[in-house]
Amino acid sequence: MNKHLLLGAEAIALGALDAGISGVYAYPGTPSTEITEYIQKNSDAQEQPVRSSWSANEKTAYEAALGMSYAGKRSLVCMKHVGLNVAADAFINSAITGVNGGLVVAVADDPSMHSSQNEQDSRVYGKFAMLPVLEPSSQQDLYTATREAFDLSESVKLPVLLRLTTRLAHSRAGVERTLARMQNSLHALYAPERFVLIPQNARRQYNVLLGMQKELEKRSEQSWLNRLITGTGSRGVIAFGIAFNYTMEVRQTFGLDFPVLQIGQYPLPRKQVENFFTSCDTILVAEEGYPVYEELLRGYFGNQNIKGRMDGSLPRAGELNADIIASGLGIEPKAVMPVPDIVVQRPPALCKGCGHRDLYDALTAVMSSFREHHVFSDIGCYTLGALEPFNAIHTCVDMGASITMAKGAADAGLRPAVAVIGDSTFTHSGMTGLLDAINDRSPLTVIIADNDTTAMTGGQQSSATGSKLLDICRGLGVEEKHLRTIVPLKSHLEENMTVLKEEISYDGVSVVIAQRECIETAARKKRTKVAST
């Protein structure tokens, strides 16, 4: 068997390893986590070695990857779509500096928001940064395209954005490997005129980037990721990324023969699109994500011959599938069995025995004694505290926003102002907000739910836990007597309530760290220990 059964995410990882990367940089985020995890577990990568431990956040990850590229080596940086918001400053500006060693940024979008707070489309970022974007539609293509993305990056001296979505990231297929190549040798680039982005350099570099656009379009025209599937009839489909799979599925299932233009590399191959337009009367534009190119192709005043997400032929939101594409092509859905009425929802919930449960029991009891009982929270397993039976938290917006939103609310006069944030989210982007609060002496209580891991994404190493977290808080200026620790256990309920009540009543910055290991990672460690003895 020379095929490997790989998730789309893993196909990227293997493609990058075989392309000769020297490092991968990432912060965990569904559905991108498995890219980095695959490299961390890969024995060849360990031998070489390929550097792969987790970064504090997506911005630090991106900048480190850029630094590795500056030094002449190839680097991969991975994140989920909202992570690119965090890394956006580095991402956009790296298009101005350009790269030395190949730099590929793999971003996994989450249409339908299976595990995310929005369904933003990273291709918009690619356009915004004016960088080449690749969007392969199968696991095999992901492998090959990732490998080639490093060549493209080194050839045009720009970062390359590799975009995928949840379904492809989390779907397995057989992938054939090609021969792995060596890593680049160290050859740091002395080019301050490119990398020092003071205005006179930035203006010149920006013009270089603008001048590259024709070349990038030419590459798209020649790319195997953009191709025409010939057919008959005057109606065609332009299928972007994974939408190609659903379109071809419909073609196969219903025995249809309409022409399909597959798009997997941007900027758009203008000539191919133009030719397709002249050969078809009506065109369905199928994009997984925002109608980014549908909007462009329609033009401001609209082109009635273009169908897609904007005219209701396809739903405006959510991921696509073959049924949706069929319906968009006017194929009547066949009758299917309904879900029986007795079937109930089974929403995700905090695990039985999880320390967050005991933290919320204590916190909710304490908060009920105040007239205002808003709790600002953040992104992690503890966000499930928003659901029944806890209803313990009242905000979750973006990584780190619990502390800063609580601070702003405190500035507005809200008392008490309480934030709940996890250890990994705190080091991701909570620390700077805490510094703001300390500098302003805001009356605010930050509860750090320290479960010793990044639990929601499957238990990855957290940047700071335990005593390191205490040291960070001290270093930021939290007063020693208002830096408390508790152990969230049922048997500690009374004393935990006392600590929380004291600190929430304090008219300044206080931090309570609730320390208890995630039961999932604890159980996993136990299993590995048993297996190894």
Add this chain to the structure above:
Amino acid sequence: MHINIILAGVGGQGILSIAAVIGRAALQSNLTIRQTEVHGMSQRGGAVQSHLRISDREIYSDLIAEGTAQMILSVEPHEALRYLPFLAPESRIITSIDPFVNVENYPAIEDILAELNRTNRPVLVNAAELAREAGNARTSNMVMLGAAAPYIGIATEQLESAIGELFHAKGPDIVDINIRAFRKGQELSQTQATEP
């Protein structure tokens, strides 16, 4: 050869191991495969599903279209019903009858069984009991894989060798128990198939 299987269960019940075994066996049989998984937030005690597609020709979509699954294979009876719209006419549900109750409004098991019996010749399996007989209550998933085996279209030897590979790292005892569980499920399924 072309089969679409909806795998269903609750987070932590081991449906991904079922998928991994079938996937390996399919690759060894030189078949094309696509298999989706659910990661992240929904895993925590939530409903999980996997779309598994195996074919001797090219497969385009990772997702199964409604009304086109030849099988719903579930390790939990209530979860089997959730995906009924995917089932093709004349196709069947193969499910464990052991309820996993982690929600207050979980329906009565009699009602669930009644709904299951309304479908086309379901294979209902006392998976937990057979798993215990095999030697480990946690092998219910392999019992269910065994129960599905006669309908998948991949040779038993390929499936058993894939079980061996998957559990290899855990030692020969664990491999044996899982193979036993697989055979118990297969036996029950074959007996049911010969009943009128």
